[in-house]
Amino acid sequence: MSVDVRHEALQTVTKPLQVEERRQGAPILAVKKLRTCFDTYRGQVRAVDGISLSVRPGETVALVGESGCGKSAAALSIMRLVPPPGRITGGQVIFDGQDLLALSRAEMRRIRGRRIAMVFQDPLTALNPTLRVGAQLVETLATQGAARGRAARQRAVALLDAVGIPAAAERMRAYPHELSGGMRQRVVIAMAIAGQPDLVIADEPTTALDVTLQAQIMELLAKLKEERGLAILLITHDLGIVANFADRAAVMYAGQIVAEGPVADLVREPLHPYARGLLRCVPRLGRPDVPIHPIHGSVPDMVAPPAGCRFAPRCPEAMPQCRQEMPVLKRQPPTARTIRQNSEGESLARGGTVRRVRCHLHPGEGGNGR
Amino acid sequence: MAATQTQPVGANPGVRPIDARPGTLKLLLANRVAVGAGLVTLGFVLVALLAPMLSPYNPAEQHPEAIRVPPFWSPGGSTRFLLGTDGLGRDLLSRILFGSRVSILLGVVVVLLTLVVGACLGMLAGYYRGWVDTLLSRVVDTLLAFPFLIFALAIMAVTGPNLVALVLALAFKGWVDFFRVARGDVLAARESEYVLAARGVGASNAYILFGEILPNIVPPLIVLAALRMATVIIAEASLSFLGIGVPPRIPAWGTMVADGRGSIATAWWIATFPGLAILLLVLSVNLLGEGLRDALDPRMRR
Numbered sequence: 195m196s197v198d199v200r201h202e203a204l205q206t207v208t209k210p211l212q213v214e215e216r217r218q219g220a221p222i223l224a225v226k227k228l229r230t231c232f233d234t235y236r237g238q239v240r241a242v243d244g245i246s247l248s249v250r251p252g253e254t255v256a257l258v259g260e261s262g263c264g265k266s267a268a269a270l271s272i273m274r275l276v277p278p279p280g281r282i283t284g285g286q287v288i289f290d291g292q293d294l295l296a297l298s299r300a301e302m303r304r305i306r307g308r309r310i311a312m313v314f315q316d317p318l319t320a321l322n323p324t325l326r327v328g329a330q331l332v333e334t335l336a337t338q339g340a341a342r343g344r345a346a347r348q349r350a351v352a353l354l355d356a357v358g359i360p361a362a363a364e365r366m367r368a369y370p371h372e373l374s375g376g377m378r379q380r381v382v383i384a385m386a387i388a389g390q391p392d393l394v395i396a397d398e399p400t401t402a403l404d405v406t407l408q409a410q411i412m413e414l415l416a417k418l419k420e421e422r423g424l425a426i427l428l429i430t431h432d433l434g435i436v437a438n439f440a441d442r443a444a445v446m447y448a449g450q451i452v453a454e455g456p457v458a459d460l461v462r463e464p465l466h467p468y469a470r471g472l473l474r475c476v477p478r479l480g481r482p483d484v485p486i487h488p489i490h491g492s493v494p495d496m497v498a499p500p501a502g503c504r505f506a507p508r509c510p511e512a513m514p515q516c517r518q519e520m521p522v523l524k525r526q527p528p529t530a531r532t533i534r535q536n537s538e539g540e541s542l543a544r545g546g547t548v549r550r551v552r553c554h555l556h557p558g559e560g561g562n563g564r
Numbered sequence: 565m566a567a568t569q570t571q572p573v574g575a576n577p578g579v580r581p582i583d584a585r586p587g588t589l590k591l592l593l594a595n596r597v598a599v600g601a602g603l604v605t606l607g608f609v610l611v612a613l614l615a616p617m618l619s620p621y622n623p624a625e626q627h628p629e630a631i632r633v634p635p636f637w638s639p640g641g642s643t644r645f646l647l648g649t650d651g652l653g654r655d656l657l658s659r660i661l662f663g664s665r666v667s668i669l670l671g672v673v674v675v676l677l678t679l680v681v682g683a684c685l686g687m688l689a690g691y692y693r694g695w696v697d698t699l700l701s702r703v704v705d706t707l708l709a710f711p712f713l714i715f716a717l718a719i720m721a722v723t724g725p726n727l728v729a730l731v732l733a734l735a736f737k738g739w740v741d742f743f744r745v746a747r748g749d750v751l752a753a754r755e756s757e758y759v760l761a762a763r764g765v766g767a768s769n770a771y772i773l774f775g776e777i778l779p780n781i782v783p784p785l786i787v788l789a790a791l792r793m794a795t796v797i798i799a800e801a802s803l804s805f806l807g808i809g810v811p812p813r814i815p816a817w818g819t820m821v822a823d824g825r826g827s828i829a830t831a832w833w834i835a836t837f838p839g840l841a842i843l844l845l846v847l848s849v850n851l852l853g854e855g856l857r858d859a860l861d862p863r864m865r866r
Contacts, residue, residue: 307766319757324779
């Protein structure tokens with residue numbers, strides 16, 4: 195534990211990161227060593243164990259991981275909506291220059307909706323079943339002080355129109371159960387963008403939807419991102435969505451980020467064994483000859499996480515060192531592929547060039563990690 | 565906008581037509597028992613409102629020449645007093661018509677009072693939990709262990725029969741039911757994702773509680789209110805029967821039953837007709853309440 199802390203203290207000084215930030219614009223959201231615990235009778239579950247990530251305006255960053263890795267807890271922590279017995283125990287959430295964790299409840303409420311909004315997984319439960327969707331939108335606008343009365347009604351119709359709901363004025367009178375799943379998720383997205391936020395946190399926005407609708411909803415989010423210069427933090431376990439819609443991705447495992455970098459690097463050349471394992475779980479369409487390799491075992495018990503690397507018990511490449519010493523998230527040197535790619539200017543457009551990995555197999559460049 | 569409005573609904577795949585589900589009112593109207601009960605209840609309300617116009621006599625007016633006259637169809641009865649007269653020669657029909665006023669008025673006032681107090685406290689306890697919940701729940705447990713009639717007897721014995729004390733005695737324990745229903749439903753609703761979503765767009769606690777959660781817990785509260793109405797009417801009649809309810813100068817069914825009790829063998833009508841009025845009103849209010857419950861939650865239908 196103490197070793198871990200000292201490492202992270204060393205790693206706060208990250209010159210290369212700052213250079214890169216200047217090049218790409220300052221991040222709208224910078225999460226720094228965020229920790230969230232859930233107190234249970236068995237002990238403290240460290241759901242989010244010191245994660246750091248940043249999102250720049252106009253960028254889509256994916257937080258990827260399997261169920262129970264803490265990605266949703268991380269999203270709720272950023273919004274300061276962690277339900278008890280969960281609580282944020284450390285770190286910073288710097289949004290537009292201010293630490294959200296230091297704000298009063300009333301100040302935080304003014305951030306929600308107006309600066310940061312959230313899209314939830316299940317569009318049926320995220321809408322109030324007893325209120326017409328128009329009323330929910332109008333109330334949202336009124337709550338945020340954006341518009342009232344007739345003006346709010348017009349804004350609400352315009353929002354439903356903007357998220358691609360046909361006959362928007364008519365649909366205002368519909369109850370959530372009268373709409374299909376895709377339409378409901380569009381309404382949820384309309385509510386999220388009602389306050390014209392700078393950042394949208396989308397927590398598995400397509401998981402509850404039919405596969406044919408997933409692309410539609412993701413394309414809607416991408417379109418809104420372009421039109422409104424939104425930053426999107428996309429929480430998902432679907433690597434297909436990550437590959438198609440995210441600029442950068444952070445892979446989360448057992449409360450920690452184990453790999454981070456441009457999506458192209460993650461998909462084409464995953465360095466961390468867990469990231470490789472995730473990719474090998476994805477069936478390839480039209481390639482029945484490529485076998486699917488599930489990752490054996492399950493997410494470790496977070497009341498007593500394994501010593502050393504948390505993925506070591508499931509890792510096919512684990513070494514003795516992995517079971518004793520926790521690896522550090524370290525910046526990786528460019529590979530032949532990334533150098534070639536940079537010369538083509540591709541990765542600069544999507545997600546920058548810095549990639550970090552938390553693995554003893556990839557010692558990386560000394561002191562450049564986080 | 566006008567163009568989108570005229571677009572036919574059928575042209576939008578994935579959008580079901582609005583109002584495909586039959587409304588609550590429609591379901592209620594399809595229930596014959598509930599409709600009948602509703603009409604009888606409505607009749608009682610109209611009678612209460614129009615009692616001065618419908619009554620042939622002033623309910624307090626005594627006719628010394630016509631003591632204990634039987635109803636008109638019995639031997640010795642006359643159409644002058646349709647339901648006969650009581651021991652003081654007062655017209656029974658007029659007294660029953662006027663008696664509906666106090667029953668319905670007290671029922672409505674007590675139920676509204678207990679509904680508002682119980683639902684608000686229950687919502688606060690369920691939403692905020694913590695010491696508010698602990699305190700209020702202990703108070704409720706204590707009240708539940710308290711025999712209502714003994715308590716009402718004690719209050720009314722101290723204050724004597726008066727309407728304000730009667731309302732308080734009837735409401736004293738009545739709010740507990742509303743508290744428990746509201747608290748339980750809020751406990752469930754506060755964990756729902758739409759509440760989290762509302763918080764996510766910056767809604768305040770007050771808005772979440774009254775704008776988001778309240779609409780979801782209204783149906784069970786309405787049903788409970790209807791059923792409680794019947795209970796309150798019976799309780800009021802019981803206290804009046806015991807002589808510690810409605811002040812004697814106000815005609816009340818419970819008092820009238822008590823008045824006629826002594827002469828039930830010789831003049832059965834004096835106690836019977838007000839008793840039937842109580843039965844009919846309580847029965848129809850109860851059936852209406854059950855009809856409402858079925859209409860608001862079709863899964864409850866048997």
